[in-house]
Amino acid sequence: AVTIYGPSGTGKSHLVRHAVRSYRAHSQGDRVVVISASQFGDEFSEASDSKSLATFVRKYRVPTGLFVCEDLHA
Numbered sequence: 001a002v003t004i005y006g007p008s009g010t011g012k013s014h015l016v017r018h019a020v021r022s023y024r025a026h027s028q029g030d031r032v033v034v035i036s037a038s039q040f041g042d043e044f045s046e047a048s049d050s051k052s053l054a055t056f057v058r059k060y061r062v063p064t065g066l067f068v069c070e071d072l073h074a
Contacts, residue, residue, distance in 0.1 A: 030065025
C-alpha cells in the first residue's frame, strides 16, 4: 500500500494519473480501479441499504492489479 498526501495543489493527482498510465502500459490485462473516496462510500452505503454487501465486496475483491482511491479527505 502506498499513501500519497500533502497540501492542495502539490501535484498528487498528477502523480497518481502518471502512475496509473505507467502501470497500464507495463501490466497489460491487469484490472485497474480508480475511484474517489466519496464514490466508494456512496456505493458502500447503497449496497448496505439494499442488503447487497456481498455484491459490493465481490466487485472490489476480484483480482485487481492496482486500486486507487483518491480524495480521502472528502
